[in-house]
Amino acid sequence: MMSTSTAHRSPEDPAWFRHVLGQYPTGVCVITAQPADGPPIGMVVGSFSSVSMHPPLVGFYPSNTSETWPHLQRASHWCVNILAAHQSDVCRRIATAPLAERFEGVPWRPAPSGAPIIEGAVAWIDCVPVAVHDAGDHKIALAEVRHLDAASTELPLLFFRSGYGSFSPLTLTAYDPDMSLTRPLRHFELIRSIAQELPDQGLRCLVTAPVSDSVVVIGQLDPPSGSVAARPTTLVGQRLPFRPHGPSIFEAWAPAGEQAAWVARFSPDSQEAEIRALARIRERGFSIGLGSEGHRRFAAALEQLAAEPGAVPNEELDALVASLDYEPADLTDAVLAEARVISAPVFDSAGSPVLAMTVFGFRAKPDIVRDAIAAVTRCAQRATRTLGLAPRRD
Template identity: 40%
Template sequence: MADVAARAGEPSTSSGLVGGDKFERRTATSFWESQQRWLDTGQMRARGNVDPQPTGPEGPGIPTNLSPAHIPGPGDEASEFAIARILWNYFRTSLSPTFTGGNLNEEESKTMTQSIRASTAETHETSPENAAWFRYVLGQYPTGVTLITAAPGDDEPAGMVVGTFSSVSLDPPLVAFMPDVRSTSWPKIRETGSFCANILTAGQQDVCRAFSRKAEDRFSANHWADTPSGSPRLEGAAAWIDCDIEDVIRSGDHDIVIGRVRALGVGSSKELPLLFLRGGYGSFTIPSIISPATALTRHVKAADAARPVIEALAEELKLEVLVSGVVDDSVVVLTAAGVDSSPGGSPSRVGVSFGLAAPLAPLHVAWAGEGAEKRWIDNAREVVGKIDATLAHAELEQVRSLGYAVSVDVGAAAEFERIVHVPSDTAAPDLSGVLPLLIERAASSGPAALDDPAGVTSLHAPVFDSEGQVAVTLTVNGFSGDDSLARLEDCRDRLAASAAAITQTIGGTPPSAIAP
């Protein structure tokens, strides 16, 4: 549990960040000088999620502890998860996220580093006994910022900000956070037997500060909803997880609180979560996100080649761009760029999957042969009971002729968004509500095309492998249904050019009918 020990400048559970807002106005040098004074006088401990204390020259202790992100799954001895970990490390290092925001500028960070090095020059720089050095090293690890709330009986609600919230287990669904044993808020939460973890967004720094310094209006100044446990849920949070306290384990100067999840959900905000790193708040900018699923190993080359291309395309078009592949008769979103452009505010498309059933995703079937076409139609028949194969074949012929696909029908698109909004590991989305809408539209209007731009919601283009088969598809998503023909044609041309560029990069060979 060394990971959960104290670190410099991490959000506390209910303490002020070095006296609340004063932290932003203090220089890095004065910060570390004050910490060294505390060490020298024996007044400072490595503080973690701790409420304001009367000791110390400048208010409460520095927020401290941190636990690494946990990816639930079997042990490393399971080969499929060993592969998953390799892929995850590969994809994680290729994301190139950028930390934006924060309270320390480059010169202050440099000064802080020099100060810490100077303070440890005469000691063992690798020794965890030096609390300031310990915090500084642990401060290199970024954390999310989570508000833990509870409603203790007739008393006022309780709340504390933590940087130690983490997932623990999928089966049963368990999470955890680690408060300092000296916290005055944690006993109130423990007494209720339940809590709600509210994941703060980058725009909720004021909420974090209000709870850190125990502002009198910290609850009244915000909007709240109830959870099944009765704990307050912060409206506008990136996500919320309602839990019953399953277990509490003492570990050093912190408790490890295990919560069994009752209910959970995501918020409506498009903002990314708030992060804390090296004493400053900020957030990530994520040009693209890529799925680490083990079954997608054969798509790695195409998905990785697509990443910089779709980032540029999403930026040019100001729309969402997705890369999808087929795994076991399911279409899976492998990579996404411009996800904040999604009209539905989806936090991430990556991992979303749905059945490969007519008339959905015709690009994955159009060049795959008669067997694939039959299975595509049969999959739809299992959902809706009856389907006109002639219409399905006409859709495929249209795709082969144009070299791209068009999705229309705003109503069907809205229903599709609803059923695939949250990725699932256990169940495929129920297509029984969306397939009839698409089939009815095809029966009345024929295969979709840009001849009539009304109702167009997305455009799709294929990326081919070396055998002339579709490796992945690109989707430009987020049209309103009222876009002009000129706008749609421009997006189509840029999309086609991007798909062709990726095909060339991976050594693919498009069918002669649509070769450039």
Template identity: 35%
Template structure:
């Protein structure tokens, strides 16, 4: 192995490490805002909160930003590659035609960025042909659930693995479970050509822990919704937090504590007895079948839109209204008796019984509104097989009388 290398080799080898892409912006008094594209941004310290990046020593834009003493880091989304390239060019007004709003310190926050981090200059040091800039964070926030833009091997791209897992302190205890169950998620997703998700309940929230595959269908566009508000079928649902409210987590409610059911049906006191009876019948059907079925093309599209555009957190008012429509659609469970040529099935989910009475949910999401009975049955068999398998892998116990798969095959034969 030679200890000598060229600049080209240096760039090629270091290019094997993917980095995020940010735009560093600053407000310049009496001039257009300044900005430059950076592919070497990272966090430095939590206490105090410090971040760093490395602008080129030959940059003509960096001295203008440095002179202001503060700047804003814009984490670009995977949809902003064109914008990224524009900010990387030399120009008098890089913000011409770009929508933005001021951060608390005044620097531009670019519309559509995944996140922004407002900073005061902490220190600047010359390192070779670059500067090391350290900023003290004064404010920050996320403003989009989009995937970030990446720079890798000399090109731009996005993070689209076949399997993702949520990372959060409140779900850290589930990480070993995810590792055990992930192979089953991937097998079910691959055989069904759809997205397979693992979810749990964390207090009053329904949390998507992990996923595999991606949705092959696309929600039909309701007349009142613009095409641009609907995103494709990429696996972006991992990490989602939704209210633990019917019908979210139906199989967890069906095999969970009976005392939790009224709260799951409605967060308000005084539930209408007729409504309670309808949901009671629904949960009885779920327990007898071994799975929950979600339906309703337009309600599910509206729910996706409400999730993507919520501004009020997990219990966003628009999200709750969208859930109401989905609830009504889910309550009308179609009999799978072959009386129709096709069925509208948006989701299928089964329980996984972990030790100590804990129930998780595995399900296929983003299915079609014209599924054949044969395909639905195959998906159900795969999920029921996975329910038995995952429960055994986790050391749990299946409830007495829980349904078994109907087919005798391995349950993972592909539909393709």
């Protein structure tokens, strides 16, 4: 219910207008240009948006009182730089330094047009001005995109309630520059609301998909937390090796020939054990991984990758995956007390396991582990029905 003290505040009150609109977070961009006869120009904006795809247009909204805008308006090209969360110092410098000194100490390189691309920016968009319209005490500046790139895996800088910061991601999906994840990302969007029930129950969840010889983290869902990390981290987009002796959740329901090829990758003395492990996954409907030194080292490697993508070489990841301990023969209380990860398959309409929901971060107590198993398998079965097929148990 709206408070009577604020219900009738007028939109003509600038302070109140800014306060209410400040509840909506915006990204922070620097619009740059390179004049032919002077130093580069930069202007900070928080009001930038995509306008059209055909043709590709973007827009921003400079103030009529901006001292930078008249210089920027005369430029033949603009480059929009979407700043990363750690670049608040760059933002402040370009917002406050004299026009001719804004890029002193700010590393940059030229875009195809020659306008500055600020090093470390999350993305840049090189464009040509096409129109400027009056809009009250601002302008609407439109530009046609000529070149663009997502240049960093960092999270973006946000402006919210008159301050700068970043967000702590609860749900993220993978970036797909080469379109290799189009199908699994579509599947994830269809079942996202179901997967969200897991963090709502306090479980951390990764959604993965098999792509070529890797398992790709396409979604991450974390429970809300009272603490916000200074630099939020995520595994989304990380490609993990699909190797023995890692979880075989995607191979357990594969065609016989594919299963045989998978088993053949194990050493001869391990092949029978892997055949039995695949049978256990099919019978149980989930994969379970136990705590071990290998799991601890693998978890540490994942934390490192979340903080700094590429920090752990693929060869090291391969070796860590080979040391993991999955699919125990019996699920006694003593064994469940060692459980660290649980994965359940999501099938597409053709009956193929196309996604896996993996939960972790739960307390290793038998009853809690059983609840986690029930939660993730229940969500995976509902997700499968959403994709058009009841779970297979053959």
